[in-house]
Amino acid sequence: MPGDAPLLERLRAICGDAAVLTGGDMAAYATDWRGMFHGRPLCVLRPAGTEEVARCVAACAEAGTAIVPQGGNTGLAGGATPDESGTEVILALDRMTAIRRIDPVGMTVEVEAGTILQTVQDAVRNENRLLPISLAAEGSARIGGLIATNAGGVDVLRYGMTRALVLGLEVVLPDGQILSRLRHLRKDNAGYDLKQLFIGTEGTLGIVTAAVLRLVPLPRHRATALIAVPDIASAIALYARAQNEIGEALSAFELISGAGLDLISEHMGQTAPVHADWVLLIEAGSSLPGLREAAEKLLEAAFEEGWATDGVLAESGAQADALWQLRESLTEAEGKAGGAIKHDISVPIPGMDAFLQEAGAMLRDVAPEARLNVFGHLGDGNLHYNVMNVAKEDAARVNAALHDMVAAHHGSISAEHGLGQYRVAEWARLAGAVEHDLTHRIKDALDPAGLMNPGKVVPTRG
Ligand code: FAD
Ligand code: 2HG
Ligand code: ZN
Structure with missing residues (x-):
């Protein structure tokens, strides 16, 4: 490739x-990760530090070459995969893995963007602190990727999305300049909060090279329960009661379907101690005593009210981990069963029951052959409405009908995974003119040549 040689x-x-x-x-x-998107990069760059990233970006900018940033490559929207032109450069952060500083008093950690989430979690746990981002890909996902996707996960209802934990950022801009805002501050209203431009924008405005993240105290007590519920309305009633009874200690309120449990048993060899059409995995944590008693009281109320039909409250950390193992196996089990069209949707919680009923009816009509694997973060109003076994010719109709329904329920078609290349066309279809215009103006202001992760998040102008 002589033209590329320089x-x-x-x-x-x-x-x-x-x-x-x-x-x-x-x-x-x-x-x-899913094997769904395949690219043909010009090369993969693995710089060792921020200065090298900046010099690489400047060189690519001069050459007019596009860059696709990549962290752990676990994203579910194809954001880290280049196109097939053979002209785009993947810039992988996987050699930038230093944990620069843990401050257990100020409750912060400063890390390079390529550090794996679990590595940071383990390091701060040694200091009795928790980095409250938790997801099944935590053994592979990297801090820069989590920030670039504003990742959610199973602790959002208590601690917020990744955005809520980012205090400071270092970013290489599309022209190779370095924006250094590695503040260990909880309060900083001096001017525009520039770091927000790079959180959740999937590498389309710059490359995150380091971050300061907020930590919380590691809860000493934990209560974890797997509960069978008769229907979604009961699950939501139980959620409201849990907010009243255990309040801020509640960290996860996850929904799994019976079909999902069957997938796990069939493909992962794991059997749940409770089985029903819908089950909930609930977790609470606290440093104060009395959590277990509060959880028992909540479960008693749930049985009395008829919101629960069966359930277990974990007796040990190992049993709690085993319950979580079921939840964290769902994506892999689904993949082994042939994969799914993923719909990472959110709707306001009071409308979730109606949404699921309408969506089920639509699917029976549009794609009667489909099988469902619906699961996720009910406490955040975010479910993964994953549709399996859809005939190729029905897929676009299923997507459009479901996303139209999400819009009618004032929801989001990408609650936590981002748009990447997977959902950019659907976003373009559903977003308003002002949203389109502002998105393009921000993109043009920061990346006028359009070289940062083209084709992702920002729709190509027609
Ligand atoms: P990548 O996949 O490498 O990249 C993702 C996007 O970020 C791409 O657009 C990429 O260009 C950009 N990017 C990566 N690094 C940088 C950087 N340093 N600077 C700028 N841009 C960058 N997501 C959730 O939100 N909640 C979940 O519960 C969840 N569970 C998952 C479970 C499994 C089994 C899997 C496979 C994925 C799951 N995900 C979940 C999706 C995924 O793990 C997250 O999106 C994660 O944040 C991606 O991190 P990554 O390092 O792998 O990023
Ligand atoms: C989860 O909640 C992830 O486990 C993955 O967001 C969702 O596989 C999916 O669709
Ligand atoms: Zn999720």
């Missing part, structure tokens, strides 16, 4: 030969 030579000079991958060495970076 850029590749410059990149090798910046990062070193071994950090510029080509040919077969790029395979693991060129396809997403």
Whole structure:
């Protein structure tokens, strides 16, 4: 590829030969976690620090070459996969893994963007602190990717999305300048909060190279329960009671379907101690005593009210972990069963029951052959409405009908996974003119040449 040689030579000079991958060495970076999106990158760059990232970005900008940032490559919207042109560079942060500073008093941690979430969680746990982002991909997802997608997970109802935990950021801008705002501050109203431009924008405005994250005290007591409920209305009634009875201690309120439990048993060999059409996995944590008694009282009330038909309250940490293992296996089990069209939707919680009933009726009409794997973060109003076994010719109609229904319920078609390339067209279809215009104006202001992760999040102008 002689025309590309000068850029590749410059990149090798910046990062070193071994950090510029080509040919077969790029395979693991060129396809997403699900094996759904496949790209053909020009090369994969693995810079060792912020200065190297900045010099690489500047060199690519000069050459007019597009960059696709990549963290752990666990994203579910195809945001980290390049197109098939053979001209885009993947910039992987996976060599930037330093935990620079843990401050257990100020309750902050400063890390490089390539650090794996679980590594940070383990490091702060040694200081009796918790980084409250929790998701099944935490052994692979990296801090920069979590920030770039504003990841959610199972602790959002108590601690908020990743955005709520980001105190400071260091970012390489599309022209190679470094924005350094690594503040360990909870309060900072001096001017525009520029870091927000890079949180949840999926690498389309810059590359996150380091971050300061907020920590919380590690709860000493934990209560975890798996509960069978007769229907969604009961689950929501139980959620409201849980908010009243255990309030701020409630950290997770997850829904799993009986069909999901069947997938786990069939493909992962794991059997749940409770089985019904719908089950809830509920967790609370506190540093104060009395949590278990409060959880028992809540369960008693649930049985009395008829909101629960069966259930277990974990007797040990190991039993609680085993219950979580079921929840965290759902995505993998679904993949082993042939995969699904994923709909990462949210609607206001009081409308969830009606939404599910309408969606079920629509599906029976549009794609009667479909099987459902619905699960997720009921306490956040966010469910993964995953539709399996859909005939290829029905897929677009299923997506459009479901997303129209989400819009009618004043919901979101991407609650936590982002748009990437998977949902950008649907966003474009449903967003208003002002949203389109403002999105393009922000993109143009920061990345006028359109070289940062093109084709993702921001629809191509028609
Ligand atoms: P990648 O996949 O590498 O990248 C994701 C996006 O961020 C891409 O657009 C990429 O270009 C951009 N990006 C990556 N790094 C940077 C950077 N340093 N600077 C700028 N842009 C960057 N998500 C949830 O929200 N909640 C869940 O509960 C959840 N559970 C999951 C469970 C499984 C089994 C799997 C496979 C995924 C799950 N996800 C979940 C999705 C995924 O883990 C998250 O989106 C995660 O934040 C992606 O992190 P990553 O490092 O893998 O990013
Ligand atoms: C989860 O909640 C993730 O486990 C993945 O967001 C959802 O696989 C999915 O659709
Ligand atoms: Zn989720």
